[in-house]
Amino acid sequence: LPPAPIGELEVRRVAYARKTDVGFRTDLEMLARRAELTRFNPPDEWHSPVAAMNPDREQAAYLTADENLLELSFTVHYALADPVAFFYRVDHTHDFVELYAEAAARRLLAGRVAEELMTLERAAIEDGVQRALQERLDALGAGIAVTAVRIVDIHPPGESVFDFRDVSSAREDRETTVHQAHRRRAAEVPRARGEAALIVGRAEAAAGARVAEAAGRSEGFSARAAAVAPDRALLEHLLWLESAERSLAGRDKVIVPPGSGGGEVSLWRRRE
Amino acid sequence: MKRWLLVTVAALALLALARSAAFTIREGEVGIVTRFGRPLAEPAGPGLHGKLPWPVDAVVRLDRRLLVFDNEPVELLTRDKKNVLVDSFLCWRIEEPLRFARTVKTRLEAEARLLDLAAAELGAAVGGEPMESFVNPDPEKVRIREVARRARDEVDRTARESFGIAVVDLEINGFNLPLQNRKSVIDRMRAERARIATAYRSEGEEEALKIEALSATESEAILAEARSRAEAIRGAGEAEALSILADAYRRDPEFYRFLRSLESYEVILDDKTTIFLESDSELLEVLHGR
Numbered sequence: 001l002p003p004a005p006i007g008e009l010e011v012r013r014v015a016y017a018r019k020t021d022v023g024f025r026t027d028l029e030m031l032a033r034r035a036e037l038t039r040f041n042p043p044d045e046w047h048s049p050v051a052a053m054n055p056d057r058e059q060a061a062y063l064t065a066d067e068n069l070l071e072l073s074f075t076v077h078y079a080l081a082d083p084v085a086f087f088y089r090v091d092h093t094h095d096f097v098e099l100y101a102e103a104a105a106r107r108l109l110a111g112r113v114a115e116e117l118m119t120l121e122r123a124a125i126e127d128g129v130q131r132a133l134q135e136r137l138d139a140l141g142a143g144i145a146v147t148a149v150r151i152v153d154i155h156p157p158g159e160s161v162f163d164f165r166d167v168s169s170a171r172e173d174r175e176t177t178v179h180q181a182h183r184r185r186a187a188e189v190p191r192a193r194g195e196a197a198l199i200v201g202r203a204e205a206a207a208g209a210r211v212a213e214a215a216g217r218s219e220g221f222s223a224r225a226a227a228v229a230p231d232r233a234l235l236e237h238l239l240w241l242e243s244a245e246r247s248l249a250g251r252d253k254v255i256v257p258p259g260s261g262g263g264e265v266s267l268w269r270r271r272e
Numbered sequence: 273m274k275r276w277l278l279v280t281v282a283a284l285a286l287l288a289l290a291r292s293a294a295f296t297i298r299e300g301e302v303g304i305v306t307r308f309g310r311p312l313a314e315p316a317g318p319g320l321h322g323k324l325p326w327p328v329d330a331v332v333r334l335d336r337r338l339l340v341f342d343n344e345p346v347e348l349l350t351r352d353k354k355n356v357l358v359d360s361f362l363c364w365r366i367e368e369p370l371r372f373a374r375t376v377k378t379r380l381e382a383e384a385r386l387l388d389l390a391a392a393e394l395g396a397a398v399g400g401e402p403m404e405s406f407v408n409p410d411p412e413k414v415r416i417r418e419v420a421r422r423a424r425d426e427v428d429r430t431a432r433e434s435f436g437i438a439v440v441d442l443e444i445n446g447f448n449l450p451l452q453n454r455k456s457v458i459d460r461m462r463a464e465r466a467r468i469a470t471a472y473r474s475e476g477e478e479e480a481l482k483i484e485a486l487s488a489t490e491s492e493a494i495l496a497e498a499r500s501r502a503e504a505i506r507g508a509g510e511a512e513a514l515s516i517l518a519d520a521y522r523r524d525p526e527f528y529r530f531l532r533s534l535e536s537y538e539v540i541l542d543d544k545t546t547i548f549l550e551s552d553s554e555l556l557e558v559l560h561g562r
Contacts (some may be wrong), residue, residue, distance in 0.1 A: 003485050006320075063448055065409040094340040099361045103445040110447065111411030114461075138365065140338060140440065159458045163465035170469035171484040174476030181480030185487035192491030196498030201348040203502030209507020214513030218520030223530070225524040236530060248539045251393060258552040 014083045017147070020097045023060035023107065024050050024073040024152065046071075046161050050153040052103065060158065062106060068114035069157045074126070076101045085143030097137075097144065104132035114156070122151050200270040292326040297333065302369045304332045315369040332377075334369050338440060341383045345446050346391060348398045350406065359446025360394055360420070362386055364431070364439045371436030382437060390442060391431055393423040407445055420444045551552065 002005040050073045060071040076097055080086045089094065108128045112121055130149040137144045155166045228235045296319065297303040303316040305323045311332075323329040330492035330552045345359040364386060376382040397419045398406075405415040431437040449457055521528040543546070549556060 026426070060354050060449075061409050061448055061454075065407050065411075065414075067407055067457065069449075069454070069457055074471050082403070084299075088337065090338045091335065091340060094342045095360070096338075096340040096361075096363065099340065099342060099445050100443065103361075103443040105446050106445060107414060108411075110407045110416060111414040112408070113409055130492075136441075142338075156461065157454075157458055160462045160465065163462040163469070165276075167465050169474070170472035174479070176474045177473070177476035179478045180439075181483035185483050185490075188487045189490050192494040193325045197496070198495045199498040199502045200505065203505040203509075206504045207512075210506075210509045211516065215523040216538075220526065221520045221531070222523065225527050230529060232527075239531070239534065243538060247538050248547060248555075251541065251543060252546040254546060254548045255551055255556065256548055258550050272491040 010087075011241050012083065012087060014080050018080075019100065020076045020078070020095055021152075022076060022098050022101050023071070040149040044159060046153075046154045046155040048155070062109045064117060065111055066113045066115075070109065070114050070117060071153070071155055071157060072105060072109065072125075073153040074101075074105070074129070074149060074151045076129075076142065076146060077150070078144050078146045080143060081145040082141075082143030085141050090140065090142050096142075097133075097187050101133050101149070102128055103122050104129045104136070107132070118154055118156070122154065122185050125149075125154075126151055293324065294320060294322050295331045296320050300335065300337045302334045302336045302366070302374045304334065304369055304429055306330050306332060306373075309443045311370050311373050313370075322351035332373055334366050334372060335371075335379065338363055338365050341386060343390060344388065345448075346394070347450055348395050349399060350398060352402045352404045354396070354403045355450050356403075356406070356448065357448045357450050358394060358398060358444055359448075360442060360444050361520065362390055362427070362439055364437050365445075366436060367432060367438035368436030375435045376437075382435060385435060386427065386431065386437070386439070389427045390423065393426040394420075394442070394444075396426075397423040416444050416447065423547065 013210060035071050036250065039173065062070050062072050062075055064070055079095065108125055109117060112124075117125065126149045133149070134146045155161070228239075274363075295303060295316075295317050299318045301318065303321065305312045305316065305321075307324070307329050309330075312329075315334075323331065341362040341364065343360045343362070345357045348356055350356060364382075365380075372382070378386060393556050401415060401419055404413065405419065407412050420442050424439055427442055428439040431439050
């Protein structure tokens with residue numbers, strides 16, 4: 001190298017893996033305390049170290065296709081593909097990687113629905129941003145090779161976290177209600193079967209009792225008839241008297257002269 | 273001694289003069305030689321160059337790199353009169369150093385002009401498109417890039433003609449609703465979530481009721497079947513009992529009627545009954561001593 005002022009040596013870090021935060025800042029002091037910060041996250045806020053480190057989320061708010069808001073934080077990892085271009089072709093007063101990455105993410109999120117963005121399309125966002133960003137940086141000749149785009153955090157705005165979580169709860173509640181109904185059914189049907197057995201059993205018992213009673217009565221009658229047969233008139237009179245005793249004992253009785261007993265009304269007359 | 277001093281001073285002055293007749297332009301810069309303040313023809317690229325010594329010629333160095341200018345968000349109206357907060361940035365380069373040096377001179381001055389231009393063109397471009405060109409469930413219909421490109425083309429044309437500036441990019445890196453609208457958006461999001469949650473819970477109830485209905489149907493069917501069987505069993509028992517009794521009574525109907533009548537009287541004559549007995553009734557015969 002010829003001596004100064006003809007030749008001059010500039011030493012720059014080239015192999016260093018560079019990273020740009022988009023939508024949040026990594027505060028190293030807070031990063032060290034992230035466990036503590038996250039633990040004391042208010043329960044109705046999104047649970048993540050990034051959210052805890054960046055209380056002002058306005059810059060991370062994105063409007064989605066269904067005009068919902070999402071808070072997106074991601075990082076762009078890149079390496080220098082062409083150091084000369086990187087240092088001498090582009091001014092680095094502003095972090096243009098961040099700006100271009102943010103622009104790419106805006107366009108992507110503007111064409112997708114919030115619900116899907118948070119779940120199925122995370123990888124699609126990462127790939128999409130990386131591709132769009134690389135294309136733009138190549139067109140500028142910025143000498144940058146984007147190695148990865150990583151979503152650190154994507155979530156609904158703080159004020160709506162409760163309602164988003166409640167949807168998960170509701171899904172659980174639905175299952176719980178269905179399980180409870182199944183449980184009641186599992187109890188009710190066997191109980192009905194038991195009750196049915198009881199009803200049938202009672203009927204069988206009653207029928208059996210009725211038959212047995214009839215058999216007993218029939219036997220009793222036959223026995224009495226047989227006993228009365230030899231001297232029927234006498235024994236029938238006896239039975240009649242016994243019955244009269246049972247019927248009349250303890251009742252009020254009025255004994256009246258013959259013929260005054262209510263004319264034709266004849267009471268307790270031995271049948272002719 | 274005096275002469276020595278004179279020679280030294282003259283030599284130093286000559287050296288300073290020679291030094292000011294050469295200048296180097298670094299990579300990423302462009303040099304413009306001005307003679308008494310007026311820029312000369314060809315700008316100088318990186319390397320060693322010569323000029324007339326000071327105070328005749330001076331060198332103005334300009335940045336030839338891509339420069340990034342980050343705008344602050346501005347509130348604009350879409351064609352369908354929706355307020356939106358649009359954040360943008362410009363990526364620009366000095367294309368014609370001479371024109372640049374004559375018109376705006378410094379980066380700060382240039383960016384002030386670009387800010388005005390970009391604000392006007394972006395406002396026009398955004399105002400020419402409805403909201404659905406900025407957010408749309410069909411990604412093909414999101415026209416943010418086209419809108420920005422249209423504004424860029426306009427800014428670029430003017431900036432080239434007026435200031436020798438090429439605007440490489442004008443990008444929209446922020447597209448949001450004003451803070452005042454944020455609350456209503458969030459309220460709508462919350463209402464939507466509440467609707468989904470309610471739907472889930474109601475689905476659960478619906479399912480549960482269906483299960484309960486099924487359960488009730490099953491149970492009732494089982495019980496009805498049992499009741500029906502029970503009636504049949506009771507009937508059959510009754511029939512059997514009657515036939516047994518009939519068999520017995522048929523053998524001596526006379527005696528049966530007699531016994532059954534006695535039983536009936538015993539039931540009919542309860543303790544509330546007052547009985548009139550004629551003194552010559554059969555019951556009292558014996559009392560009469562007949």
